Amino acid sequence: MHVAALDGIKLNYREDGDPDGVPVVFSNSLGTDLRLWDDILPLLPAGFRFIRYDKRGHGLSQLTKSPYGMGTLVRDVEMLIEHLGLSRVIFVGLSIGGLIGQGLAAKRGDLVRALVLSNTGAKIGTREMWDERIAAAEAGGLEALADATMQRWFSDAFRGTDAFHAWRNMFVRQPMEGWTGCGAAISGSDFYTTTAALELPALGIAGSEDGSTPPDLVRETVDLIAGSEFHLIRGAGHLPCVEEPAEFARILSDFLTTVTAND
Numbered sequence: 001m002h003v004a005a006l007d008g009i010k011l012n013y014r015e016d017g018d019p020d021g022v023p024v025v026f027s028n029s030l031g032t033d034l035r036l037w038d039d040i041l042p043l044l045p046a047g048f049r050f051i052r053y054d055k056r057g058h059g060l061s062q063l064t065k066s067p068y069g070m071g072t073l074v075r076d077v078e079m080l081i082e083h084l085g086l087s088r089v090i091f092v093g094l095s096i097g098g099l100i101g102q103g104l105a106a107k108r109g110d111l112v113r114a115l116v117l118s119n120t121g122a123k124i125g126t127r128e129m130w131d132e133r134i135a136a137a138e139a140g141g142l143e144a145l146a147d148a149t150m151q152r153w154f155s156d157a158f159r160g161t162d163a164f165h166a167w168r169n170m171f172v173r174q175p176m177e178g179w180t181g182c183g184a185a186i187s188g189s190d191f192y193t194t195t196a197a198l199e200l201p202a203l204g205i206a207g208s209e210d211g212s213t214p215p216d217l218v219r220e221t222v223d224l225i226a227g228s229e230f231h232l233i234r235g236a237g238h239l240p241c242v243e244e245p246a247e248f249a250r251i252l253s254d255f256l257t258t259v260t261a262n263d
């Protein structure tokens, strides 16, 4: 575990893999921390440096006052990448992490050599939908949103497992203001135009049971990028790296190997 003291924010991050390898940066979804990637990292190939971080207001990173703008979340990871002296990272973003990846690739094409968009969209939901969820969280805390959120996050089968309870705990223990801050950032984001202008290798991953960012949204988003690939993981919800880590890791490993084949 490390803390990067950046301009206006202290971000918690963690490194795994080969310190001299090709950098791969992971960005988590709303209401999760960097443990999101625990099950897939041991399954990924050698020769890569894996960096994962907690967004502001999430995990062990600093909590700042809500609301946040998407530009702030993009700037945070841009500063982290620069702080680590990296360039041309492979960026893997899930849900809001995928929005952050699209924003970073549009702003700093020099920092992103390839993009993995898991369970995300060029735009996620509507402003009204996020305003309602933020109001419900402010009135009743994240517990008020937990059951509906878990329905969107996980398949019926996974919600019957013991592991499910740990993920529900992660969500309800998330600082409310970090969640509402990032929810506001999502509500104001629409990357259709800028993502359609990206020229880089891209991979989309969707879950057939995803109630937050359904497969059609993920496919439509990666289809904006010429030459992109799309994979559907059957039986998984919004977090296929949790529900189907072996399949997720296989798809991601193939992409990492292809992208770096000519290095």
Ligand SMILES: O=C(O)CC1=CCC(=O)O1
Binding pocket: 028, 029, 030, 031, 094, 095, 096, 097, 124, 149, 152, 186, 211, 212, 238
């Ligand atoms: O709460 C949800 O539905 C899941 C979600 C939407 C954006 C994100 O990052 O997670």
